[in-house]
Amino acid sequence: MSFKPFLAYSASAGSGKTFALSVRYISLLFMGEPAGSILAATFTNKAAAEMRQRVVDSLRHLGENKAFLDAIAIETGMSRDVLFQKQPEVLKRFLSSTSHIVTLDSFFSKILRSASLELGLEPDFVTKEQPKEELEKHFLDEVDANGMLSDLVKLAMDIEDKRFKKIFDLMQNFYKVDPLLPAQSEVTLSISKEEEACEILRLEMLKALENAGAPDRCLKQFDTKNTKELFSKKLFEKETLGEHSWYKKIANGEIEAVYAALKQRLLHWAKAKEMVVLHHLFRIYDYYKNATITNARNSGVLTFDDLSYFTYRLLQEMPSSEFLYFKIDAKFRHILLDEFQDTSTLQFLLLKPLIDEIFSGQGQSDFKSFFYVGDTKQSLYRFRGGEEELFDKIAQRYGVQIEQMDTNYRSSRYVVEQVNLWFKDTMEGYVPQKSKTDASEGYVEVFESEEIIDDAVAQAQRLLELGIDVDDIAFLVSTNKDGQNLQEACEKEGIHTLLKTSSSLKNVPKVAALVAMVSYLFGGEKIDAEAMLLKVGKSFDEVDLSWFSVFMSPLQIVDRLIREFGYFDNDRNMLKLLEFASSFSDIPTFLDEFRTSSISVAAHSIHGANIMTIHGSKGLEFEYVIVLDKLTRPNSDKAPLIFHYNDDLHIDQILYRTQNREHFDDNYARIMEERRASSLKDRKNVLYVALTRAVEGLIVIKKPEGSIFDEINISPIKIGEIIVKCSTLGVQEEKSRENEVVSVTISDYGTQEIGTKEDEEEKDYEAILFGTALHYTLEIMGEFDEQSLKFALVSVRNRYGQLLGHEGLAQIEKRVKALIENEAFQDFLKDARIMKEQSLSFEGELKQIDLLLEYDDHMLVIDYKSSKKYTIKHQTQVNYYKRAIEKIAEKPTEGMIIYLLEDKIEIVNLK
Numbered sequence: 001m002s003f004k005p006f007l008a009y010s011a012s013a014g015s016g017k018t019f020a021l022s023v024r025y026i027s028l029l030f031m032g033e034p035a036g037s038i039l040a041a042t043f044t045n046k047a048a049a050e051m052r053q054r055v056v057d058s059l060r061h062l063g064e065n066k067a068f069l070d071a072i073a074i075e076t077g078m079s080r081d082v083l084f085q086k087q088p089e090v091l092k093r094f095l096s097s098t099s100h101i102v103t104l105d106s107f108f109s110k111i112l113r114s115a116s117l118e119l120g121l122e123p124d125f126v127t128k129e130q131p132k133e134e135l136e137k138h139f140l141d142e143v144d145a146n147g148m149l150s151d152l153v154k155l156a157m158d159i160e161d162k163r164f165k166k167i168f169d170l171m172q173n174f175y176k177v178d179p180l181l182p183a184q185s186e187v188t189l190s191i192s193k194e195e196e197a198c199e200i201l202r203l204e205m206l207k208a209l210e211n212a213g214a215p216d217r218c219l220k221q222f223d224t225k226n227t228k229e230l231f232s233k234k235l236f237e238k239e240t241l242g243e244h245s246w247y248k249k250i251a252n253g254e255i256e257a258v259y260a261a262l263k264q265r266l267l268h269w270a271k272a273k274e275m276v277v278l279h280h281l282f283r284i285y286d287y288y289k290n291a292t293i294t295n296a297r298n299s300g301v302l303t304f305d306d307l308s309y310f311t312y313r314l315l316q317e318m319p320s321s322e323f324l325y326f327k328i329d330a331k332f333r334h335i336l337l338d339e340f341q342d343t344s345t346l347q348f349l350l351l352k353p354l355i356d357e358i359f360s361g362q363g364q365s366d367f368k369s370f371f372y373v374g375d376t377k378q379s380l381y382r383f384r385g386g387e388e389e390l391f392d393k394i395a396q397r398y399g400v401q402i403e404q405m406d407t408n409y410r411s412s413r414y415v416v417e418q419v420n421l422w423f424k425d426t427m428e429g430y431v432p433q434k435s436k437t438d439a440s441e442g443y444v445e446v447f448e449s450e451e452i453i454d455d456a457v458a459q460a461q462r463l464l465e466l467g468i469d470v471d472d473i474a475f476l477v478s479t480n481k482d483g484q485n486l487q488e489a490c491e492k493e494g495i496h497t498l499l500k501t502s503s504s505l506k507n508v509p510k511v512a513a514l515v516a517m518v519s520y521l522f523g524g525e526k527i528d529a530e531a532m533l534l535k536v537g538k539s540f541d542e543v544d545l546s547w548f549s550v551f552m553s554p555l556q557i558v559d560r561l562i563r564e565f566g567y568f569d570n571d572r573n574m575l576k577l578l579e580f581a582s583s584f585s586d587i588p589t590f591l592d593e594f595r596t597s598s599i600s601v602a603a604h605s606i607h608g609a610n611i612m613t614i615h616g617s618k619g620l621e622f623e624y625v626i627v628l629d630k631l632t633r634p635n636s637d638k639a640p641l642i643f644h645y646n647d648d649l650h651i652d653q654i655l656y657r658t659q660n661r662e663h664f665d666d667n668y669a670r671i672m673e674e675r676r677a678s679s680l681k682d683r684k685n686v687l688y689v690a691l692t693r694a695v696e697g698l699i700v701i702k703k704p705e706g707s708i709f710d711e712i713n714i715s716p717i718k719i720g721e722i723i724v725k726c727s728t729l730g731v732q733e734e735k736s737r738e739n740e741v742v743s744v745t746i747s748d749y750g751t752q753e754i755g756t757k758e759d760e761e762e763k764d765y766e767a768i769l770f771g772t773a774l775h776y777t778l779e780i781m782g783e784f785d786e787q788s789l790k791f792a793l794v795s796v797r798n799r800y801g802q803l804l805g806h807e808g809l810a811q812i813e814k815r816v817k818a819l820i821e822n823e824a825f826q827d828f829l830k831d832a833r834i835m836k837e838q839s840l841s842f843e844g845e846l847k848q849i850d851l852l853l854e855y856d857d858h859m860l861v862i863d864y865k866s867s868k869k870y871t872i873k874h875q876t877q878v879n880y881y882k883r884a885i886e887k888i889a890e891k892p893t894e895g896m897i898i899y900l901l902e903d904k905i906e907i908v909n910l911k
């Protein structure tokens, strides 16, 4: 057995870190550890879902991935035979227990929910970003109510700094790192006193210069209107005035003494300013924090920053980690962390009590472990507190052994070689990687272009013509906006794409225009209608909106607008909007929720080239990668406050950034230099992530000037050949692939279920299993009462128990019980002939109706659902049943969906 309980892998891209994490997780299961005792945290929801899937797949088909099986055998010290023998039992145990493969955010949210009441939060809080304006207003109200507005004004006057117009952003930055902030020290210097002292020295200097016969241009340097102007003089970069060529001849002992004193005073002046600024900011911050916390408590809506803040407080105020474990009903003996380089200090502090617990019993017979993997070269989240230094510091603190991995299992030989060449001299501490023994040669091309987008599209076209599958191509871009522009260009050329930037539906111009139109219809502000009119090329006089009534549901309005304006245009985002609109019964709530929503944009076709940001591509791999230079100019770093972290990872200094301060202040100069170096490092890390995603071929399109690739001196090159590996894809298969790229037309969503692959992608087998078992329970119950439920559950347990586990079964019991106890539901059953699972053949289709109730004068079709994930489809389906029954039974028919949700029964009537 090679299992090392306390281990970290610090290794380059593609060397198998995530692979090793999965191997370790499964090995622990084989070694008899319950899934409930292992916390495996990944960076994104996608990675967590993939890992869960990988664990289940690997346990189900253990022999299929030889590398994986071999690695588990080495890790556990068990022979393959023993592993195969144990496999069914391990799988069963895993499926029947609660696993904790999660993102850190979702884990913290779970902790907080379990004990939120102790912090005055309702446990049903939701986590989402809030519109900035709302928080800002709340904060200003609070400041005003506490008579602090004058402080704000004073601050602005004292420092005359335009950057403080963004005071709200500064407050948010404080809040993000609240537990790490230093205690505020007293203001011991006065700006005006320092200004006076500087003025005296300035006059002394002028006098001394005159006495020495200095020419006018030398005197002019000190002829300034105020301290700020004097401070900004470039000549202060010199240690002594004599080092400056203009003053070389005249500088004498007196002049140098005044010069040194003046420099010292100007430094004091800058420090006085810093003290005052920070003093005011912290005073205001107290109110900001109060406002934010009250807002979160009252609204039940927590931003991600609130989540960290409250979780930290909870863990601080908690009597012991035992208490926490009791609350979350788990006790972790093993912790596995992926992408550790992007873990923030705060996140680490939140995890610390759990990690301490692992190490606390060391030496005893208890089997506990701690494992983390990462690559500091891929650290991308410094801007939100990611601290790559944590990697080594944690290892030191707990005595964890850090191991390297030197082979790249992902990429072809040329890709690995080029990446080595590009980074070996430009990235500090870069260790060249070896290629795996069976690596193909691959392809690398770098070329310069002024027309980045057009050339990227042309490259994709070339790959497609050579027979590369469109799904095997990925474009990496710098910003969401670049992604959207590229997508438009691709679609124009008929290249299907899947846009996987993190943009949300509300930012898609077409969708935003349509929702603004809803806003116009409701609120009457003409300006809200303009975007949509512009898009469809019509004026107010040309459109008829008389059909609108405030009593229409958001779904009806959106639907009508789409039809009325021919706005659908094969756009899946419109389907997403319809689905979203269907969850609201009134217009204001819909508009409000839309503003704060973060619904991801739809994939534009079933197959297609991926388009994603470099940040979003972290941890992923694609056969052919086309990396585009940044299309927009990079933002310059203008932050007015600079946080400096000490070795303990807390903030020990907050510096007020002032131009030229480095000429007076060595500490400041050093910290700014460190900051410049880190930001250069960050930019290189982004390039490293981008250039290490390719499996077979890599194409880089760089600008001739001002390219992001200049940092690593990339120059044009072309090596290798594009070889189509999957040329086995038969004509027949290609054909069917083409057919799958269905375009969605407006008529579709009313009458049939949309798409196949998108649904498949989202298929969650656990959810399907749960839904099936729930329907089965309702079907076999003789009556809708407790006694029948009890009997039904015996059969359900026999049939689905093993797969569902205790928790699944308990959920079914809870939800069906809630249905039985629902008065409205029982009322429907009165005087009705009850027909369950009624088969129905209509218009050539065979369907099954969950519950059909026949009354004297009408019929009622009821469909049960266990989640609200596909509400639009549910409604379409029930409307279809309704029409069918109406026709067959020749009676007026109503339709109804009953959602048996975890916390409530929700009845949606589709009259």
Ligand SMILES: Nc1ncnc2c1ncn2[C@@H]1O[C@H](COP(=O)(O)OP(=O)(O)OP(=O)(O)O)[C@@H](O)[C@H]1O
Residues within 6 Å of the ligand: 011, 012, 013, 014, 015, 016, 017, 018, 019, 020, 067, 068, 071, 375, 378, 409, 410, 618, 619, 620, 621, 692
């Ligand atoms: N020991 C191994 N044997 C065979 N294949 C492996 C091995 N380790 C990793 N792989 C494969 O190599 C590819 C890269 O592995 P993985 O994604 O785990 O690397 P990583 O170090 O996490 O990369 P990144 O830092 O870019 O996220 C994957 O396709 C994985 O299945």
